Amino acid sequence: DTEVTQTPKHLVMGMTNKKSLKCEQHMGHRAMYWYKQKAKKPPELMFVYSYEKLSINESVPSRFSPECPNSSLLNLHLHALQPEDSALYLCASSQVGRQVGGTEAFFGQGTRLTVV
C-alpha cells in the first residue's frame, strides 16, 4: 500500500469555524508533512513531523495547529482562518532519510479548503 489518504476532499468553512484535516498512511513512514499549495504554484512546506514529534514549523500562523497522534495519522486543526488561507492542503509521508541518497515523499490527493 503506497497510499496517503486525506479527508475530507473538499471543505468550506467560515472564518469563525473550527475544523480539522486528517491524513493517514500505512507505509511505515516515520516522517509526515503538511504542505499548502496555491493555484499554479509549488507546494509550500508548513510542518514536518519526525517520529511523531514536530521537527519543522515554517513559521506558520497559530491558527493552524498540527497534531500527530500516532505514526500513521496526522491532523491539521484549523481555527479562525482568513480567506487568503483558501488553498489545497497536501499531506505527505516519507522514510526518515539520513543519507544523502534521500527518500521520496508520497503525497495524498489533498483537501481543497475554501474559507468564506
Added chain:
Amino acid sequence: AQSVTQLDSHVSVSEGTPVLLRCNYSSSYSPSLFWYVQHPNKGLQLLLKYTSAATLVKGINGFEAEFKKSETSFHLTKPSAHMSDAAEYFCVVRAIGAGNNRKLIWGLGTSLAVNP
C-alpha cells in the same frame, strides 16, 4: 544551499511528439533529485528519482531523466506525448544539511499542454 530552476513555465507539444522539460539545480553536495507530476485538482505523483545510482533514470508512464553533473541538469523527457500527459510538472531537490534533510526544494513548475 540547494536550489532548482525550471527553465520553462509553459511547454506545448503535439500528441505523439517528444517532450522535454528542463531543470537545472544547484547543490554543494551530491543531490537527490525528483520529478513530480500534478494533474488538475489532484495530488502530486512521483514520476522518477535520482539518488546517485544510474545517471539515466526511468520513471513511470514512459518518462525518463538524465542526471548531468557537469551541466547541473536533470531534464525530463518522453519520446512520444500522450494527451493524458497534460499536467503540471515539478522538479525537486532534497535539501541536505543538519535538520534539513526532510525539506524538499521545489521548482516553480512547468505546465505541459498536449495538443491533438
